[in-house]
Amino acid sequence: MVDLMVRSLARAACIDDLREMARRRIPRFAFDLVDGGAENERNLRRNVEAFQEIALTPRYMVDVSSIDTQATLFGKTYAAPFGMAPIGMLNAFWPGADLMLARLCKRENIPYVASSAASTTLEELAEAADGNGMFQLYVSGDDSVTEGLISRAEAAGYEVMMVTADVPAAGKRDRDIRNQLAVPFRFTPEVIAQCAMKPLWALTSLRHGTPNVANYANLLQSATSYAEVQKTLITPGFSWDSLAKIRARWRGKLLVKGILHPQDAVKCAEMGCDGIVVSNHGGRQVDFGPATAEVLPGIAGAVSDKLTVIVDSGIRRGADVLRAHALGADFALVGRALAFGVGAGGAAGADRAIALLKLELVRALGQLGARDMAGVGSDHLTAAMPRPPL
Numbered sequence: 448m449v450d451l452m453v454r455s456l457a458r459a460a461c462i463d464d465l466r467e468m469a470r471r472r473i474p475r476f477a478f479d480l481v482d483g484g485a486e487n488e489r490n491l492r493r494n495v496e497a498f499q500e501i502a503l504t505p506r507y508m509v510d511v512s513s514i515d516t517q518a519t520l521f522g523k524t525y526a527a528p529f530g531m532a533p534i535g536m537l538n539a540f541w542p543g544a545d546l547m548l549a550r551l552c553k554r555e556n557i558p559y560v561a562s563s564a565a566s567t568t569l570e571e572l573a574e575a576a577d578g579n580g581m582f583q584l585y586v587s588g589d590d591s592v593t594e595g596l597i598s599r600a601e602a603a604g605y606e607v608m609m610v611t612a613d614v615p616a617a618g619k620r621d622r623d624i625r626n627q628l629a630v631p632f633r634f635t636p637e638v639i640a641q642c643a644m645k646p647l648w649a650l651t652s653l654r655h656g657t658p659n660v661a662n663y664a665n666l667l668q669s670a671t672s673y674a675e676v677q678k679t680l681i682t683p684g685f686s687w688d689s690l691a692k693i694r695a696r697w698r699g700k701l702l703v704k705g706i707l708h709p710q711d712a713v714k715c716a717e718m719g720c721d722g723i724v725v726s727n728h729g730g731r732q733v734d735f736g737p738a739t740a741e742v743l744p745g746i747a748g749a750v751s752d753k754l755t756v757i758v759d760s761g762i763r764r765g766a767d768v769l770r771a772h773a774l775g776a777d778f779a780l781v782g783r784a785l786a787f788g789v790g791a792g793g794a795a796g797a798d799r800a801i802a803l804l805k806l807e808l809v810r811a812l813g814q815l816g817a818r819d820m821a822g823v824g825s826d827h828l829t830a831a832m833p834r835p836p837l
């Protein structure tokens with residue numbers, strides 16, 4: 448059984464292949480939870496397409512016999528210029544996914560961002576990521592909940608925190624509505640029928656127990672409605688004033704995740720933040736919004752001398768990480784790409800996803816004529832190339 452799995456993972460050539468393997472192993476409601484986006488999923492597709500539409504022009508006759516993919520972020524050197532984005536409730540997609548990914552990121556020396564809404568506590572994830580962990584904060588409608596998370600993150604040893612700004616309202620995800628998805632989880636007859644068709648997922652889930660938002664577990668026991676759960680997790684009242692309070696409170700590096708406008712990025716710099724994540728939540732929030740690749744150059748142009756610029760949303764290939772870098776990003780995060788890996792084959796599948804992204808990255812660097820990330824720049828953007836005189 449395990450052998451068969453390893454053999455089929457080895458045949459996966461790209462992240463899309465892992466996605467397809469995950470789709471076959473996971474009940475529809477759980478697959479849709481990760482795979483889906485807001486409304487028509489236009490923004491979800493636009494993210495992926497916008498990266499893939501960007502042409503980089505190779506330069507040849509550069510000695511690329513030795514290639515170095517390392518990248519530095521907040522003084523720490525990682526093996527690759529990408530890390531795992533925060534994903535809430537990922538254990539519903541594959542049981543035990545959070546810890547598998549945190550441990551793997553440590554082993555592969557890439558960053559792991561623990562979500563406030565993870566299905567494993569931030570303390571357990573800090574231990575598993577062992578120095579490679581960062582913490583993502585959702586600002587709650589209840590200040591004492593937010594303060595509780597911040598002080599726990601501090602005590603757990605996180606040095607970098609990213610506060611997510613792009614959830615003033617919950618995303619409207621049509622697939623989740625059709626699937627009647629609820630937090631805490633509900634086992635409706637439809638859900639039970641879907642689970643019965645995916646026995647390995649069902650048995651593994653039984654062993655791990657029902658996933659929940661672990662950091663809030665005690666609070667949610669008393670919640671009586673979905674609206675109450677939402678209010679505990681996020682607040683539409685999150686404002687620049689709230690950010691100022693968080694900046695004053697958090698002594699470590701602070702990033703704002705979910706920036707799409709250059710003026711918001713400038714304001715983050717003025718407020719003393721250390722970085723931003725140019726992100727649209729992987730197309731899960733605003734279906735009418737722009738792709739991150741479209742807004743990244745304008746944002747990086749405005750703040751790259753003041754802030755660390757990270758980007759996510761739509762990265763599915765190693766070459767996308769190079770595209771992001773050419774557009775001005777210092778670092779990239781990937782969400783679904785690694786989640787699909789876990790869904791396809793647990794820890795071995797996530798390992799395959801990282802290996803594929805790294806393989807593609809190394810090949811693309813060589814093809815581009817760059818020995819390392821510092822060798823990739825805006826001069827590789829085909830659109831920016833000088834035109835010959837007519």
Ligand SMILES: Cc1cc2nc3c(=O)[nH]c(=O)nc-3n(C[C@H](O)[C@H](O)[C@H](O)COP(=O)(O)O)c2cc1C
Pocket residue numbers: 480481482494532533534535562563564565583611704726727728729730731759760761762780781782783784
């Ligand atoms: C299922 C799912 C759950 C997510 N949960 C969170 C979360 O808890 N906090 C957060 O800041 N972003 C969350 N995100 C957004 C990711 O951090 C990241 O921005 C996004 O996945 C990047 O797009 P990609 O999946 O195309 O790589 C989530 C994304 C997905 C797919």
